[in-house]
Amino acid sequence: MWTRFKRDRTGVISACVVIAFFAIAALAPVISALYGKDPYTQYGLEQEGLLDPFGLPAGANGGISVDFWFGVEPTLGRDVFILLVYGMRTSLFTALAVAVPMVVTGIIIGLVGGYMGGKVDYWLGRLTDFMMALPSQLTLIATMPVVVAVFVSPNEETPTYIRTCAIIIVLWVLGWMSMARLVRSQVLTLREREFVEAAKVAGMPPWRIVRKELLPNLFTPILVQATYMLPSAILSIAFLSFVGVGYVEPTPSWGRMFVTAAENYEANPTFMFFPGIAMVIFVVAFNLLGDSVRDAFDPKSGR
Amino acid sequence: MKLNRSRRLRGAVIGLAAGALVLTGCSEGSDVGSDAGASEADAAAQSKPVTYGDEAASKGPAPEVKGAKKGGMIRVFEEADFGHLDPGQIYVSNSGQLASLIHRGLTMFKEDEKGNKKVVGDLATDSGTKSDGGKTWKYTLKDGIKDEDGDPITSEDIRHSVERLYSEVIFDGPVYLQQWLSGGGSSYRKALPDGPYKGDHLPDDVLETPDDKTVIFHFDKPRPDVPQALTLPGYSVVPKEDDTKKKYDQKPKSTGPYKIGEYTPDKSMKLVKNKHWDPKTDPYRHQYVDGFNITFNHKDADQTERLLADRGAAKNGVQLAGHVASSKTKKVMQEAKNRTIQGYQPYVWQMNMNMDRIKDKKVRDAITYALPNKQILTPDGGTFGGAVAPNLLAPTLPGHEKDYDPYGKLKNPNGQPEKAKKLLEKAGKKGMKLLYATSDEPVRQDQAAIIEKALSDAGFDVQKKVINGATWYEQLGKVDNGFDIYMTGWGQDWPSPSTVIPPSYDGDQIQDGASNYSHIDDKHVDKEIDRISEIVDPKKAVKEWQKLHKYILEEVNPAAPLYYTKSLQMHGSNVGGARYSTTKSYIDLTRLYLKK
Numbered sequence: 017m018w019t020r021f022k023r024d025r026t027g028v029i030s031a032c033v034v035i036a037f038f039a040i041a042a043l044a045p046v047i048s049a050l051y052g053k054d055p056y057t058q059y060g061l062e063q064e065g066l067l068d069p070f071g072l073p074a075g076a077n078g079g080i081s082v083d084f085w086f087g088v089e090p091t092l093g094r095d096v097f098i099l100l101v102y103g104m105r106t107s108l109f110t111a112l113a114v115a116v117p118m119v120v121t122g123i124i125i126g127l128v129g130g131y132m133g134g135k136v137d138y139w140l141g142r143l144t145d146f147m148m149a150l151p152s153q154l155t156l157i158a159t160m161p162v163v164v165a166v167f168v169s170p171n172e173e174t175p176t177y178i179r180t181c182a183i184i185i186v187l188w189v190l191g192w193m194s195m196a197r198l199v200r201s202q203v204l205t206l207r208e209r210e211f212v213e214a215a216k217v218a219g220m221p222p223w224r225i226v227r228k229e230l231l232p233n234l235f236t237p238i239l240v241q242a243t244y245m246l247p248s249a250i251l252s253i254a255f256l257s258f259v260g261v262g263y264v265e266p267t268p269s270w271g272r273m274f275v276t277a278a279e280n281y282e283a284n285p286t287f288m289f290f291p292g293i294a295m296v297i298f299v300v301a302f303n304l305l306g307d308s309v310r311d312a313f314d315p316k317s318g319r
Numbered sequence: 320m321k322l323n324r325s326r327r328l329r330g331a332v333i334g335l336a337a338g339a340l341v342l343t344g345c346s347e348g349s350d351v352g353s354d355a356g357a358s359e360a361d362a363a364a365q366s367k368p369v370t371y372g373d374e375a376a377s378k379g380p381a382p383e384v385k386g387a388k389k390g391g392m393i394r395v396f397e398e399a400d401f402g403h404l405d406p407g408q409i410y411v412s413n414s415g416q417l418a419s420l421i422h423r424g425l426t427m428f429k430e431d432e433k434g435n436k437k438v439v440g441d442l443a444t445d446s447g448t449k450s451d452g453g454k455t456w457k458y459t460l461k462d463g464i465k466d467e468d469g470d471p472i473t474s475e476d477i478r479h480s481v482e483r484l485y486s487e488v489i490f491d492g493p494v495y496l497q498q499w500l501s502g503g504g505s506s507y508r509k510a511l512p513d514g515p516y517k518g519d520h521l522p523d524d525v526l527e528t529p530d531d532k533t534v535i536f537h538f539d540k541p542r543p544d545v546p547q548a549l550t551l552p553g554y555s556v557v558p559k560e561d562d563t564k565k566k567y568d569q570k571p572k573s574t575g576p577y578k579i580g581e582y583t584p585d586k587s588m589k590l591v592k593n594k595h596w597d598p599k600t601d602p603y604r605h606q607y608v609d610g611f612n613i614t615f616n617h618k619d620a621d622q623t624e625r626l627l628a629d630r631g632a633a634k635n636g637v638q639l640a641g642h643v644a645s646s647k648t649k650k651v652m653q654e655a656k657n658r659t660i661q662g663y664q665p666y667v668w669q670m671n672m673n674m675d676r677i678k679d680k681k682v683r684d685a686i687t688y689a690l691p692n693k694q695i696l697t698p699d700g701g702t703f704g705g706a707v708a709p710n711l712l713a714p715t716l717p718g719h720e721k722d723y724d725p726y727g728k729l730k731n732p733n734g735q736p737e738k739a740k741k742l743l744e745k746a747g748k749k750g751m752k753l754l755y756a757t758s759d760e761p762v763r764q765d766q767a768a769i770i771e772k773a774l775s776d777a778g779f780d781v782q783k784k785v786i787n788g789a790t791w792y793e794q795l796g797k798v799d800n801g802f803d804i805y806m807t808g809w810g811q812d813w814p815s816p817s818t819v820i821p822p823s824y825d826g827d828q829i830q831d832g833a834s835n836y837s838h839i840d841d842k843h844v845d846k847e848i849d850r851i852s853e854i855v856d857p858k859k860a861v862k863e864w865q866k867l868h869k870y871i872l873e874e875v876n877p878a879a880p881l882y883y884t885k886s887l888q889m890h891g892s893n894v895g896g897a898r899y900s901t902t903k904s905y906i907d908l909t910r911l912y913l914k915k
Binding site: 056067068172173264265280 | 646648650652691694698754761768771781784
């Protein structure tokens with residue numbers, strides 16, 4: 017399987033890209049130290065001449081220079097490069113923290129429903145249907161402030177970790193259904209197969225059947241589905257910050273960068289370029305990686 | 320299969336990158352500091368003392384606007400529907416702009432090209448005759464003034480318009496006149512709880528209407544500002560026969576040059592000519608265009624975009640109370656500078672320090688020194704959106720001193736964090752927790768990021784709370800609002816410090832919903848306010864207000880001055896006669912015409 021994956025050039029390249037993104041995100045403080053700038057200092061406001069009287073970068077192409085590799089942010093004057101790096105950190109780590117519980121919940125509910133069948137399956141199925149029926153983006157916007165308000169006393173600032181937890185909880189609760197349905201359908205076909213029947217006849221306890229007989233056969237679809245869920249989680253997180261219920265200033269995040277970019281796209285198109293390209297590359301690379309991984313697992317499924 | 324796919328993919332990525340490079344190529348740099356919006360010199364004209372006009376100055380018709388033509392409809396793009404149409408409820412912003420076209424009061428402001436302002440009679444023959452040392456003001460109505468049905472306006476209607484302000488029907492408009500006539504706070508309502516609706520009236524020793532043409536106000540103290548107060552749209556006339564109480568707010572009767580033709584709330588409004596308006600009675604307004612087509616739900620960015628494109632109906636377009644979106648200011652100034660209208664607004668943004676919670680003046684001084692005014696101004700439009708404020712009196716006020724800078728804000732527009740740190744250490748409050756309330760509007764969020772950082776650098780532990788912008792003033796107006804610092808803006812109602820210092824700094828005014836946001840309650844200030852309010856000579860009063868302003872800022876320091884705001888609006892290329900109104904602080908709608 018590994019050799020098959022190595023032969024797939026697209027897969028290898030996209031794997032490298034994905035790993036690079038995670039490395040950059042993990043090493044953000046190191047990059048910040050080497051680069052000599054942090055994502056909170058408002059350079060444009062502290063140094064004369066970086067921003068013009070309109071609050072736009074004074075230099076050409078969004079103020080790209082030797083000191084500011086990706087230019088200067090309009091209005092607040094922070095460094096775009098380091099903002100992007102830290103924004104990547106925020107997005108990737110939150111997305112990871114969202115995707116993992118989503119996948120685990122989906123697997124558990126799908127497995128239990130599929131294997132137990134009967135009433136349990138019926139009720140779990142209805143729960144899944146119900147959650148799927150919720151208009152997810154509207155529910156996100158409506159529930160985020162509520163979740164935040166539950167955790168914070170009114171005379172203290174909402175700490176960033178609470179916002180993070182709220183984002184994770186909300187996205188998790190609204191995002192596990194597709195995985196659960198997929199796993200359930202796979203389990204339904206598997207549980208009638210001879211090797212499962214044989215295990216049952218041999219007196220294997222159900223938990224052992226699930227672990228030893230079912231899960232290994234489910235690995236491929238789960239992995240593929242998970243590699244689709246992570247990029248979509250990144251997009252959802254950015255969406256939340258974009259509409260103002262996710263991360264707020266001064267936390268660096270891709271969503272906030274898109275807000276600034278959308279306000280200034282006409283006067284300063286350069287700013288849209290960097291977060292936009294970074295996100296497109298990451299999402300495309302991750303999806304391609306998922307494709308390649310599936311191909312590698314199952315050579316017969318090639319198109 | 321794989322090779323093929325990856326090659327196609329690579330092509331797509333390169334195409335994308337190339338496209339982006341082409342895009343970036345369009346974004347040029349710009350010179351720093353080439354233009355800075357309205358200047359202090361413009362403001363100087365705005366802060367010229369007001370003069371009171373006599374009968375000759377109050378006569379119509381208004382002097383012709385050079386090159387003006389008749390006909391055509393002006394197109395108005397506006398963000399939100401008018402808050403009120405009933406004049407008694409109207410205070411500011413877009414309703415105030417509309418009021419200048421459809422409502423008339425006893426007096427009005429007349430401006431000339433240079434920004435000189437004169438109070439003249441509008442429905443009255445002059446700006447008012449005072450006697451008894453300013454305690455009594457007498458007005459005589461002009462001949463030939465009618466409402467949109469052609470019914471003449473009499474002194475009965477004026478009495479009715481004043482008395483209805485006492486009833487529950489009116490809750491949003493200005494309260495100066497009522498308080499002066501019948502007592503401060505909301506106690507004036509007790510004088511006439513049901514207004515005129517149940518047959519009760521104000522006694523003759525308060526409001527006298529001896530005949531059809533004469534109105535006399537009696538005050539218990541000298542009230543030198545009566546003519547200016549009466550220019551507020553809130554004191555416009557409501558004809559007695561047509562008053563429908565609460566319903567009047569949807570369908571008012573017009574007395575001005577235009578009346579409401581069609582109106583779909585939250586969607587559109589059409590103003591058409593009021594044929595019963597007689598130009599000979601009006602000293603300032605014109606009726607050049609046939610009407611105004613107003614549509615709502617255009618955000619500032621949308622308005623700017625349409626007017627900048629200057630196509631079709633937008634050629635005849637104006638902004639009513641909207642402004643050029645700050646992200647598009649640069650483009651507008653580069654491409655359509657001759658279609659912009661600029662001027663200082665009367666607003667001062669200040670950082671209020673809740674004096675119930677921050678009792679140590681050293682801490683308040685530390686906050687004041689720490690705040691970087693110029694940086695805070697940047698998200699609100701930079702030099703086109705305002706100017707760094709060294710003190711609390713706006714450039715549009717008589718008594719404004721542009722060099723009075725007790726906290727070194729002009730020399731150090733980015734604050735003095737070191738000085739702030741030392742002061743805070745001296746007060747023994749290093750690392751003090753500071754509850755900072757900010758609104759969730761994008762501009763305020765950007766400002767909050769700047770303020771939070773500056774105060775943290777000065778050694779405060781800033782706790783930021785984000786509040787919904789729609790309920791901002793309501794939440795902060797509560798005496799027990801629970802916050803330490805918060806930004807508010809206040810502007811004069813007419814060009815006199817008496818509409819700024821008493822509402823904002825009078826300790827007697829502290830109550831839920833009042834505008835004394837810093838809760839300053841200083842005996843000396845209260846006493847001085849009572850004393851100066853009665854000085855009849857405007858020049859002398861201004862001097863005394865200046866002294867009191869210095870005491871407030873230096874000895875008490877309840878609020879750190881942040882910045883003065885400027886207005887930047889634009890109009891279509893076919894609109895003529897556009898001028899900034901220094902009293903409305905928006906475009907002057909009463910003199911617009913279409914070039915064709």
